[in-house]
Amino acid sequence: MTESSRLVTFYSREMGKVKGVAKGVGRPRSRLGGKVELFNLIEADFYKKETTELGILSGAHLINDFKGISEEPRRYGFGSAWCEVLDRASQPEEPHPDIFDLTYDFLDKLRSARPEAAGLLFWSALFKFITVSGYAPGLEACVSCGTEIETDRLMISFQRGGLVCPKCVEPDEPIMPITRETLDLLDRMLASPLAQLALAEINPKTGRQAAEVVLSLGAYHIGLPRNLKSFKFLDKLTDSGKPGR
Numbered sequence: 001m002t003e004s005s006r007l008v009t010f011y012s013r014e015m016g017k018v019k020g021v022a023k024g025v026g027r028p029r030s031r032l033g034g035k036v037e038l039f040n041l042i043e044a045d046f047y048k049k050e051t052t053e054l055g056i057l058s059g060a061h062l063i064n065d066f067k068g069i070s071e072e073p074r075r076y077g078f079g080s081a082w083c084e085v086l087d088r089a090s091q092p093e094e095p096h097p098d099i100f101d102l103t104y105d106f107l108d109k110l111r112s113a114r115p116e117a118a119g120l121l122f123w124s125a126l127f128k129f130i131t132v133s134g135y136a137p138g139l140e141a142c143v144s145c146g147t148e149i150e151t152d153r154l155m156i157s158f159q160r161g162g163l164v165c166p167k168c169v170e171p172d173e174p175i176m177p178i179t180r181e182t183l184d185l186l187d188r189m190l191a192s193p194l195a196q197l198a199l200a201e202i203n204p205k206t207g208r209q210a211a212e213v214v215l216s217l218g219a220y221h222i223g224l225p226r227n228l229k230s231f232k233f234l235d236k237l238t239d240s241g242k243p244g245r
């Protein structure tokens with residue numbers, strides 16, 4: 001690789017996650033200049049032999065730069081966190097058009113979101129990601145006995161895959177207690193489109209608890225680390241609490 005070339009990871013509709021060398025991207029007047037940047041959606045001239053790990057990006061046409069994400073720190077932080085999720089939780093060359101479309105939708109709503117809505121957008125998109133990946137938690141009734149849970153004392157077991165009732169829970173079983181408000185918010189995060197969630201006003205405490213549930217689901221099912229690099233950046237911003245951010 002020459003000095004002016006750069007190793008880039010892309011997320012594509014057709015091939016899922018792929019890595020390639022952006023040839024000569026650092027050169028002045030490069031045809032790739034300004035196009036191969038974080039968050040940019042491009043139409044790429046990309047060649048890759050089946051036998052090699054890396055492809056070659058020789059040309060790119062910019063379709064959408066999602067302008068607005070990089071202009072505001074919280075939007076930037078959560079946008080970057082999404083890219084880390086995509087990178088960490090996808091296998092190379094496994095196409096998932098649903099996840100590609102979800103990514104497009106998320107970046108599209110994030111670019112113009114109010115900064116204080118960026119967190120809910122991110123956690124909702126991540127919850128949808130986990131669900132699309134086949135790990136939707138059971139939140140309707142106790143996942144062990146099927147009884148509807150009437151009390152406000154709700155418990156989630158990540159091992160069992162959802163809500164568990166007081167009768168079924170074992171002594172010392174690892175569970176996470178949640179409030180009825182958090183359960184309602186989690187339902188909304190899955191059922192509502194991101195465009196609607198971008199406008200939602202939520203109780204910050206409820207939002208933090210829902211984020212904690214989604215983060216734990218991500219760690220348990222898709223191997224997400226609890227401390228993404230982007231979270232460290234978000235933690236430096238004054239108004240971010242852990243882990244609601």
Ligand SMILES: [Zn+2]
Nearest residue numbers: 142145165168
């Ligand atoms: Zn039960």
